Amino acid sequence: MDATLNTRVIQYDEASRAVGELPPDHAPVKIQxxxxxxxxxxxxxxxxxxxxxxxxxxxxxxxxxxxxxxxxxxxxxxxxxxxxxxxxxxxxxxxxxxxxxxxxxxxxxxxxxxxxxxxxxxxxxxxxxxxxxxxxxxxxxxxxxxxxxxxxxxxxxxxxxxxxxxxxxxxxxxxxxxxxxxxxxxxxxxxxxxYHDDPVYIDAIANSIETHLASLDWEPEIVLTSFHGIPQSYFLKGDPYHCQCLKTARLVRERLGWSKEKLMPTFQSRFGPEEWLQPYTDKTVEKLAQDGVKRIAVINPGFVSDCLETLEEIAGEAGELFHENGGEHFTHIPCLNDSAxxxxxxxxxxxxxxxxxx
The missing domain is CATH 3.40.50.1400 (Rossmann fold)
Structure with a gap:
């Protein structure tokens, strides 16, 4: 076998160089x-x-x-x-x-x-x-x-x-x-x-809700867990996203000891003419206000960090929509972000x- 080819199958580290297995000008490869x-x-x-x-x-x-x-x-x-x-x-x-x-x-x-x-x-x-x-x-x-x-x-x-x-x-x-x-x-x-059902994650979301609500001088009648939507066709093709979102919402609700009416899952950020996962967050916020609900909170458990969809679409637009339709108190619960x-x-x-x- 060609000696130059044979040198290419040895361990690429300084120990190999010490015993003469690598050419002196061959840079060591960092590994491990x-x-x-x-x-x-x-x-x-x-x-x-x-x-x-x-x-x-x-x-x-x-x-x-x-x-x-x-x-x-x-x-x-x-x-x-x-x-x-x-x-x-x-x-x-x-x-x-x-x-x-x-x-x-x-x-x-x-x-x-x-x-x-x-x-x-x-x-x-x-x-x-x-x-x-x-x-x-x-x-x-x-x-x-x-x-x-x-x-x-x-x-x-x-x-x-x-x-x-x-x-x-x-x-x-x-x-x-x-x-x-x-x-x-x-x-x-x-x-x-x-990790939609990981106990550490579920506990963190529940804790963030409790901590935020404790800082208010009012109590929401309903809390929405707003997840980013996907087209209904993606779900029908076998995407597990919808099921995992609903499981997250259920586990958070159970951890808080709340009823189904107190914490509701919704879906936001639809784009294009297709039907997306429902209920839609904006339509739900609008209807709740029109039906006489005066105080709501919204959290985004599917977002690890606050971004355009949470800060502008929910904290901004959804809050305005709620107030325009008769709601009085609206709060957005921040994402977990880089918190403890x-x-x-x-x-x-x-x-x-x-x-x-x-």
Whole structure:
């Protein structure tokens, strides 16, 4: 066998170099570290037209998000949506932008979550924690390559969605494995499963509700658990998302000891002409007010961090809708974000999924 070929099958570390198995100019390959990559949906780089169009184009060309045939969808997307929606969505982002840091709060919270998790796992020096976005920056391929270059031959991929949906969890996994197709030396990958019924998560959501309501000088008659919707057709094709959302709502309700009438699941953020999961959050808020309900609260258990859909759509628009139709008191219960409760959930899930690696 050619001696130069034979040297390529040895261990790539300094010990090998010491016994003469590597050429003296061959850089050692870093290995034996474990990467944890937290991934959230995504964020535009700015609220201007170009930034929003770039972000929306990446998001809305994902076949997991919009399952229509491209021949039908692309003329609508490139002819109408990407010419009109960036300006409107940019204005909405501007209202909830983290102006102090010049970024969306989703980016702020996700980075904070990664930093805090890294600190919590500091007793394991072989573990490295990073973060990425499915759409926008930092990208999944870039951060996976960075972890690999830093010596991570094992990576735990954590899509930050408690409930599984093909349009969220699956597309994160798709992107990660697509990135691996360009790697000669692939790291081993684990993906975090949905944790919609994890006792630590359920307890954290219930605690956040109790803590927030205790800070009010009034008591809501009804609390809505508003989850992001998906088209009804996705559910009929076998997506488990709807069932997992309802289970989360039921477990939270049972943990609080409330009736079905006190805590109600709804679905928000529908887009396009299709029928989506119901009941719709906006229609429910409107009807409750018209029926004489004066005090409600809304929480978003499916969102790990506050973002456009929670801060603008719920805290802003839903609150206005409730008051316009006769409601008196409305409150939005913040997401877990980078709070102690939220970090307890993330750390618990990560430690469980890293078993056998650390």
């Amino acid at each position: 570290k474990v990467g944890v990559l937290l991934v959230n949906l995504g964020t535009p780089d700015g609220t201007d037209y170009k930034s929003m169009r770039r972000y929306l184009k990446e998001f809305l060309t994902d076949k997991r998000v919009i399952e229509w045939p491209r021949a039908l969808w692309y003329p609508i997307l490139f002819g109408i949506v990407l010419n009109t929606r960036p300006k409107r969505v940019g204005k909405a982002y501007e209202e909830i932008w983290n102006h102090e840091l010049g970024e969306s709060f989703l980016r702020t919270y996700t980075r904070n979550q990664a930093q805090q998790l890294g600190g919590s796992l500091s007793a394991h020096p072989a573990v490295m924690v990073d973060w990425a976005m499915r759409y926008g920056q930092p990208s999944i391929p870039d951060r996976m390559q960075a972890l690999k270059d830093a010596g991570c031959d094992r990576i735990l991929l954590f899509p930050l969605y408690p409930q599984y949906a093909a349009a969220t969890t699956a597309t994160v996994n798709d992107k990660a494995f697509q990135a691996m197709m360009d790697m000669r030396w692939q790291p081993a990958i684990r993906t975090v499963p949905p 409760e939220g970090m307890r959930v993330i750390e618990s899930v990560v430690r469980r999924e890293l078993q056998g690696w650390i």
